[in-house]
Every structure is written in structure tokens, then in C-alpha cells.
Amino acid sequence: MQKVEETLIFGKKGVAVIPKSLIEAVGMNERGEVKAGLLLFGILLRPKVQNPAETLANLPIAPRKKLSVETVRKLREAVDKQVGKEI
Numbered sequence: 001m002q003k004v005e006e007t008l009i010f011g012k013k014g015v016a017v018i019p020k021s022l023i024e025a026v027g028m029n030e031r032g033e034v035k036a037g038l039l040l041f042g043i044l045l046r047p048k049v050q051n052p053a054e055t056l057a058n059l060p061i062a063p064r065k066k067l068s069v070e071t072v073r074k075l076r077e078a079v080d081k082q083v084g085k086e087i
Helices: 020-025 052-057 069-086
Strands: 034-039 042-047
Touching: 052 069
Parallel strands: none
Antiparallel strands: 034 042
């Protein structure tokens, strides 16, 4: 995935519009929801997904010569950890 960076402008009520290029880059649609989290260095916006495993499976990835079992195991652990936090 190529790096896409845009500037958001907040209105008086704290409303910001996310540029279409960013929305499309993460595979969201017009009525998509995002989760906002406060971090030490700013605010993290990420798409709210119903099925994280399916979403990950459909993400475009760069072709690799060989997918290691360890890589898949680590990815699965990360998904399970994230899903556990959201329940």
C-alpha cells in the first residue's frame, strides 16, 4: 500500500471531513465508521470493522516469496488480542 497523507481541518464543533483519498485507501465507504484513540503523540483514527480476520484477509499485500508459519502465528495472535479488547 502506498503512503497517502492528507490534511484535515476541524470546524468550530470539532467536526472534520476525512478526504476521499484516505477513505478509499483503507477500503471504507461513505457511511463507514472509525474508532478514535488518544495516543501520546496525537489521535489515531482506524476503521471500525465487524470481522477483523476477514478484513485482514482482504487487504492488499505485497507479494512475498514464502509466507512463514511464524508470521501467520504472530498475525493471528495480534488479531485475537485486538478482538479481545473490543469485546
